Amino acid sequence: xxxxxxxxxxxxxxxxxxxxxxxxxxxxxxxxxxxxxxxxxxxxxxxxxxxxxxxxxxxxxxxxxxxxxxxxxxxxxxxxxxxxxxxxxxxxxxxxxxxxxxxxxxxxxxxxxxxxxxxxxxxxxxxxxxxxxxxxxxxxxxxxxxxxxxxxxxxxxxxxxxxxxxxxxxxxxxxxxxxxxxxxxxxxxxxxxxxxxxxxxxxxxxxxxxxxxxxxxxxxxxxxxxxxxxxxxxxxxxxxxxxxxxxxxxxxxxxxxxxxxxxxxxxxxxxxxxxxxxxxxxxxxxxxxxxxxxxxxxxxxxxxxxxxxxxxxxxxxxxxxxxxxxxxxxxxxxxxx
Amino acid sequence: xxxxxxxxxxxxxxxxxxxxxxxxxxxxxxxxxxxxxxxxxxxxxxxxxxxxxxxxxxxxxxxxxxxxxxxxxxxxxxxxxxxxxxxxxxxxxxxxxxxxxxxxxxxxxxxxxxxxxxxxxxxxxxxxxxxxxxxxxxxxxxxxxxxxxxxxxxxxxxxxxxxxxxxxxxxxxxxxxxxxxxxxxxxxxxxxxxxxxxxxxxxxxxxxxxxxxxxxxxxxxxxxxxxxxxxxxxxxxxxxxxxxxxxxxxxxxxxxxxxxxxxxxxxxxxxxxxxxxxxxxxxxxxxxxxxxx
Numbered sequence: 001x002x003x004x005x006x007x008x009x010x011x012x013x014x015x016x017x018x019x020x021x022x023x024x025x026x027x028x029x030x031x032x033x034x035x036x037x038x039x040x041x042x043x044x045x046x047x048x049x050x051x052x053x054x055x056x057x058x059x060x061x062x063x064x065x066x067x068x069x070x071x072x073x074x075x076x077x078x079x080x081x082x083x084x085x086x087x088x089x090x091x092x093x094x095x096x097x098x099x100x101x102x103x104x105x106x107x108x109x110x111x112x113x114x115x116x117x118x119x120x121x122x123x124x125x126x127x128x129x130x131x132x133x134x135x136x137x138x139x140x141x142x143x144x145x146x147x148x149x150x151x152x153x154x155x156x157x158x159x160x161x162x163x164x165x166x167x168x169x170x171x172x173x174x175x176x177x178x179x180x181x182x183x184x185x186x187x188x189x190x191x192x193x194x195x196x197x198x199x200x201x202x203x204x205x206x207x208x209x210x211x212x213x214x215x216x217x218x219x220x221x222x223x224x225x226x227x228x229x230x231x232x233x234x235x236x237x238x239x240x241x242x243x244x245x246x247x248x249x250x251x252x253x254x255x256x257x258x259x260x261x262x263x264x265x266x267x268x269x270x271x272x273x274x275x276x277x278x279x280x281x282x283x284x285x286x287x288x289x290x291x292x293x294x295x296x297x298x299x300x301x302x303x304x305x306x307x308x309x310x311x312x313x314x315x316x317x318x319x320x321x322x323x324x325x326x327x328x329x330x331x332x333x334x335x336x337x
Numbered sequence: 338x339x340x341x342x343x344x345x346x347x348x349x350x351x352x353x354x355x356x357x358x359x360x361x362x363x364x365x366x367x368x369x370x371x372x373x374x375x376x377x378x379x380x381x382x383x384x385x386x387x388x389x390x391x392x393x394x395x396x397x398x399x400x401x402x403x404x405x406x407x408x409x410x411x412x413x414x415x416x417x418x419x420x421x422x423x424x425x426x427x428x429x430x431x432x433x434x435x436x437x438x439x440x441x442x443x444x445x446x447x448x449x450x451x452x453x454x455x456x457x458x459x460x461x462x463x464x465x466x467x468x469x470x471x472x473x474x475x476x477x478x479x480x481x482x483x484x485x486x487x488x489x490x491x492x493x494x495x496x497x498x499x500x501x502x503x504x505x506x507x508x509x510x511x512x513x514x515x516x517x518x519x520x521x522x523x524x525x526x527x528x529x530x531x532x533x534x535x536x537x538x539x540x541x542x543x544x545x546x547x548x549x550x551x552x553x554x555x556x557x558x559x560x561x562x563x564x565x566x567x568x569x570x571x572x573x574x575x576x577x578x579x580x581x582x583x584x585x586x587x588x589x590x591x592x593x594x595x596x597x598x599x600x601x602x603x604x605x606x607x608x609x610x611x612x613x614x615x616x617x618x619x620x621x622x623x624x625x626x627x628x629x630x
Binding site for chain 2: 317
């Protein structure tokens with residue numbers, strides 16, 4: 001089977017385990033490939049990958065390309081960019097997707113530069129459509145959709161003239177669909193030809209700091225924005241979260257103002273969340289923030305400003321002072337629960 | 338000996354402080370209404386370079402920016418903070434460049450510097466947030482890269498090696514690498530030094546004189562005017578020996594198809610009065626349907 005003109009996903013791994021975003025992208029690739037009438041392929045680079053590759057494949061990979069090499073156990077840019085560029089040259093996918101992670105955003109631009117092709121960072125949506133300019137028309141082009149300009153606008157980017165079209169996609173924005181254990185996948189080995197000079201850098205140590213904030217897994221998030229006003233007022237947010245057994249979130253503005261640490265940040269440059277309930281306090285609702293929380297099942301917006309955009313996506317809206325509303329919320333919850 | 342350190346910086350509209358009047362009626366951004374600022378993370382890159390200069394005698398910090406003539410402001414600010422040499426890469430033919438065309442032009446500018454040991458960039462610029470120009474410039478220069486660096490732990494001039502701390506999801510990595518290479522910086526560790534008053538005074542008049550001659554309506558005539566004052570250079574497409582085909586729009590594979598202001602899908606919203614009874618009613622509803630447990 002030839003994977004020519006496939007939709008390819010770069011499978012990112014840490015300690016041999018595929019990243020969640022890579023699995024999400026396989027699911028999205030499957031959807032795009034179906035629309036285009038082509039196959040899906042995956043490029044999996046690392047060391048001792050066989051077992052994990054079989055698992056990844058069940059999300060819907062038609063051709064799994066394995067570059068298994070001892071030196072590729074951990075990600076470093078030079079050898080990975082070399083191998084990935086060679087895989088792309090050989091298999092000629094029409095689209096290549098990468099997670100917009102630290103690794104994906106390190107690797108993908110380097111490959112785009114090697115291949116002299118376009119790359120769109122941090123997409124929040126991907127679509128297929130036709131693109132027309134003056135006397136030329138391009139059929140079935142990848143529309144790469146992302147917030148730009150600090151999240152104040154949404155831009156649709158195309159790279160119609162050069163293949164592959166490449167994009168990095170934010171974790172959590174594409175949905176994971178069910179695995180199919182019987183999915184038919186062709187496994188292809190890609191021999192990585194690497195020399196000592198292909199490894200100019202070396203990871204001496206990797207330190208995982210224990211995650212104090214678990215926004216992704218939280219069922220309920222109480223989030224504060226710049227409208228909270230002061231660091232002292234932010235204690236109210238923390239208090240409400242504590243009472244509800246919720247996680248504390250924040251907008252970028254609140255983080256920049258020093259109300260709370262960066263690992264609480266929700267939104268385009270923070271974490272993308274989908275809790276059962278998102279309580280937005282003093283958050284105006286910039287598109288950047290909404291990009292990270294709009295898919296919450298329920299949204300309560302509490303804001304002084306009745307015109308704040310957050311009310312347009314909220315299910316419950318309370319116009320008023322947080323210092324009044326939050327204590328009322330806590331009181332009502334304690335009475336009932 | 339010392340090291341040759343090149344810092345790539347960008348002047349950006351201050352998208353972090355967008356106010357109501359910065360949006361036009363059609364929902365697009367009115368760039369003119371936004372103040373132009375030194376891209377925040379680029380200041381951290383500059384600080385990292387200046388710290389090496391402070392510790393390794395004989396090192397030289399050069400700062401390059403690509404942009405329209407007013408971008409000279411970020412170069413001035415770099416001189417005030419301690420840069421030795423600055424260059425503005427400016428030419429109409431660079432207009433409309435995406436990250437690939439930008440990194441090509443920057444690569445040509447870095448090569449014009451001659452010998453370099455480390456190239457410093459901010460991780461990303463706040464107008465585009467792509468984080469692509471650093472890695473792409475490194476690839477075009479044919480050198481290694483380490484992105485998202487917070488701290489340079491050690492520079493070994495003899496062995497031509499360095500050790501850096503790099504931020505990754507949920508932690509950090511210590512990476513050892515060889516010179517030459519490109520580093521991109523986050524805003525986590527350093528505090529960028531403020532401009533020095535003495536340096537401001539010593540450069541102010543010189544710069545004003547240079548800019549008034551060089552940045553008139555005729556755009557950039559040549560670099561000759563500034564040759565005599567050799568800590569500011571103006572470079573056009575010929576000066577950096579760039580292929581015009583690979584610059585600007587023609588060198589950019591990505592095109593903006595459409596720009597939209599964000600249209601919010603209005604949905605049914607229950608407005609809740611800010612009273613004890615109304616808030617309690619909402620909370621009870623949420624408990625009843627198991628949204629709150």
